[in-house]
Amino acid sequence: MIYLDNAATSFPKPPEVGQAMAGVMEKIGGNPGRAGHAGALAGGRIIEKCRELAAEYAGIDQPERVIFCLNCTDALNIAIRGMLHQGDEVLVSHGEHNAVMRPLMGYHDQGKIRVNMLPPDARGLLSPDMVRQSITGKTALMVLCHASNVTGVIQPAKEIARACHEKGIPLLLDAAQTAGTEDIASVHADMIAMPGHKGLLGPMGTGLLCLGNHMLPRPFREGGTGSASESMRQPAMLPDRLESGTANLPGIAGLCQGLKFVLRHRGAIAEYEHALAGRLRLGLKNIDGVQVYGAEDAPRVGVVSFNVGRMDSGEVADLLSSQRIAVRGGLHCAPAMHAYLGTEGSVRASVGPYNTEEEIDRFLQAVQHIAGK
Numbered sequence: 001m002i003y004l005d006n007a008a009t010s011f012p013k014p015p016e017v018g019q020a021m022a023g024v025m026e027k028i029g030g031n032p033g034r035a036g037h038a039g040a041l042a043g044g045r046i047i048e049k050c051r052e053l054a055a056e057y058a059g060i061d062q063p064e065r066v067i068f069c070l071n072c073t074d075a076l077n078i079a080i081r082g083m084l085h086q087g088d089e090v091l092v093s094h095g096e097h098n099a100v101m102r103p104l105m106g107y108h109d110q111g112k113i114r115v116n117m118l119p120p121d122a123r124g125l126l127s128p129d130m131v132r133q134s135i136t137g138k139t140a141l142m143v144l145c146h147a148s149n150v151t152g153v154i155q156p157a158k159e160i161a162r163a164c165h166e167k168g169i170p171l172l173l174d175a176a177q178t179a180g181t182e183d184i185a186s187v188h189a190d191m192i193a194m195p196g197h198k199g200l201l202g203p204m205g206t207g208l209l210c211l212g213n214h215m216l217p218r219p220f221r222e223g224g225t226g227s228a229s230e231s232m233r234q235p236a237m238l239p240d241r242l243e244s245g246t247a248n249l250p251g252i253a254g255l256c257q258g259l260k261f262v263l264r265h266r267g268a269i270a271e272y273e274h275a276l277a278g279r280l281r282l283g284l285k286n287i288d289g290v291q292v293y294g295a296e297d298a299p300r301v302g303v304v305s306f307n308v309g310r311m312d313s314g315e316v317a318d319l320l321s322s323q324r325i326a327v328r329g330g331l332h333c334a335p336a337m338h339a340y341l342g343t344e345g346s347v348r349a350s351v352g353p354y355n356t357e358e359e360i361d362r363f364l365q366a367v368q369h370i371a372g373k
Contacts (some may be wrong), residue, residue: 001324001326001365002227002324002325002326002355002359002362003326003352003354004325004326004347004349004350004351004353004355004357004359004363005175005326005327005328005330005348005350005352006198006199006302006351006352007149007198007303007328007348007350008198008328008350009197009204010180010197010198010199010201010352010353011352011354012354013201013202013203013254013258014201014257014261015321016257016260016261017202017203017254017255017257017258017261018200018254019257020250020253020254020256020296021203021250021251021253021254022255023253024043024046024249024250024253025250028042028043028046028249030042030043031043031246032044032046032047032226032247032249033048033225033226033227034226034246037267039075040254041245043209044125046249046252046253046256047068047247047249047252048063048097048254050068050252050253050255050256050259051063051066051068051239053256053259053260053263054066054194054208054210054259055210055243056263057179057184057185057200057259057262057263058184058185058192058194058208058210059185059186059188060211060212061183062098062135062162062213063213064214064237064238064239065210065211065238065239066208066209066210066239067208067209067211067239067242067243068207068208068236068239068247068248068252069193069207069208069209070205070206070207070248071196071197071204071205071206072099072175072176072193072194072195072198072207073099073207074207075193075194075207075208075209076099076100076103076143076172076174076193077099077103077220077240078102078217078219078220079172079191079193079209079217079298079314080141080143080172081103081216081217081220082104082217082219082220082242083106083140083141083170083172083191083215084112084113084140084141084215084216084217084221086112086113087112087113087138087142088112088113088138088139088141089115089116089136089138089139089140090093090104090113090114090115090139090141090142090143091102091111091113091116091118091131091134091135091141091142091143091169091284092115092116092117092118092142092143092144092157092339093117093118093120093121093126093143093144093145094117094118094119094126094336094337095120095124095145095148095150095151095153095155095332095334095336095337095340096117096145096191096336097145097149097174097176097333097334098333098334098335099174099176099333100143100145100299101117101173101336102239102333103141105330108280110141110276111314111354114138114331116134116139117336118131118134119129120340122295123153123160123253123295123297123298124148124151124294124295124340125153125155125156125298126155126156126160126163127143128156128159128160128163128174129163131160131163131164132163132166132167134312135164135167135169136150136212139167139169140169140170141169141170141171141172142160142164142169142170142171142172142364143158143171143174144157144171144172144173144174145174145176145177145188145313146173146176146187147177147182147300147301147303148177148294148303148334148337149176149177149179149303149332149334149348150303150305150331150332150334150337150338150341150346150348151293151294151300151303151305151337151341152177152239152277152295152300152301152302152303152304152305152350153294153298153299153300154178154182154299154300154301156185156297157171157173157189158186158187158188161173161187161188161189161190162188170190170191170212170214170215171187171189171190171191172189172190172191172192172193173187173189173191173192173193174193175192175193175194176193176194176195176198177193177198177199177301177303178199178301178352179194179195179198179199179200180198180199180200180201180269181199181269181270181301181302182270182301183310185299189212190211190212190214190215191209191210191211191215191217192208192209192210193207193208193209194207194208194209194210195207196251196255196258198210198298199262199269200255200258200259200262201260201262201353202251202254202255202256202257202259203250203251203254204251204257205248205251206248206251206252206254206255207221209242211238216238216241217242219234219241219242219244219315220252221242221245222234222244223244223245223308224244224245225240225243225244226240227240236255244350245308251311259340262302265353269295269353271354272351273302273351273352274300274301274302275303276302276351276355276357276360277300277302277303277304277351279357279360280295280304280349280351280363280364281304283360283361283364284304284306284364284367287367287371288371289308289309289367289371290306290307290308290309290367290371291306291307292304292306293305293306293341293346293367294307296348299325302341302350302351302352303348303349304348304350305346305347305348305349306346306347306349306367307345308341308347308367308370308371309371311370312329312345313329313330313344313345313346313347314329315329316329316367316370317330317347319370320347320363320366320370325362325363325367326367327347327348327349328347328350329345329346329347329348329349330343330345330346331345332346333347338366342343349363
């Protein structure tokens with residue numbers, strides 16, 4: 001199989017990811033933080049090591065401000081629901097995923113908050129000056145999709161963060177498509193939501209929320225933490241405040257190895273994926289009848305979306321799947337982005353560190369064949 005669906009979840013993983021997960025299941029029988037025996041302590045050490053590596057990657061100087069989540073959607077929900085109050089206004093870009101828009105629009109429809117979606121320029125980039133001009137006395141938060149999961153276009157997050165901070169507004173960065181390849185630490189976002197199973201090369205069911213020094217969301221999931229057990233109130237200290245219940249130790253062990261791999265090859269993965277995506281985009285543009293989305297001169301991650309003539313994107317994806325090529329067709333949970341592009345869906349091919357130039361060329365031959373027919 002030629003796997004080009006890394007924007008949904010990366011595959012394959014580094015071998016050590018699966019080995020670490022199996023090692024936990026086979027050799028560690030303890031629940032971290034719930035006992036003092038060897039198994040529980042060993043599990044606790046794995047969790048703290050992973051927390052330290054994630055803090056290093058995200059540029060967080062206090063590892064306890066790294067929160068383990070179910071996935072990136074969970075991390076975004078914790079940040080959004082834990083920071084907003086009645087009457088607040090939220091700024092968002094046009095490229096937000098439904099993981100952001102659905103909780104926000106739910107509050108909006110209930111009359112609790114107001115959502116202001118800012119339009120981009122011709123390249124699909126949000127202007128930091130527009131952000132400054134859009135901030136009002138009621139603005140409480142800005143949420144920014146760092147890179148579109150449809151076009152791959154990377155927003156000028158560092159400059160937008162600076163614009164928000166000039167006005168005293170926190171920035172929540174959705175790094176679903178940039179964690180693992182881009183330098184997210186240099187953005188200096190106040191909160192960063194990351195999936196463990198995409199660019200960080202960990203397993204599904206893992207995610208991270210990294211909190212800046214002044215960010216303290218209210219918990220919306222409460223319960224046992226293994227700490228302050230004498231109290232029936234949720235602990236105030238981090239990370240316990242936002243981590244209730246038994247941790248996904250096998251998943252975190254796998255994520256720990258994925259983070260080690262990413263940190264070891266920092267920069268090289270991004271360079272390789274950018275080169276593959278460039279080859280993919282150029283090849284698609286040279287096929288008659290294929291429309292490729294995303295401005296040519298905008299910075300992008302390894303995500304390329306296109307359509308073949310007037311064919312339905314799902315039909316194209318199915319035809320490619322029949323040739324053992326994995327891509328994704330549809331709206332990609334980003335309806336506002338497709339409204340901006342004027343499409344009813346697209347075929348998305350997304351590269352990862354294990355793809356090869358030969359695979360890209362074979363994929364292009366398959367698309368050429370479909371377009372020709």
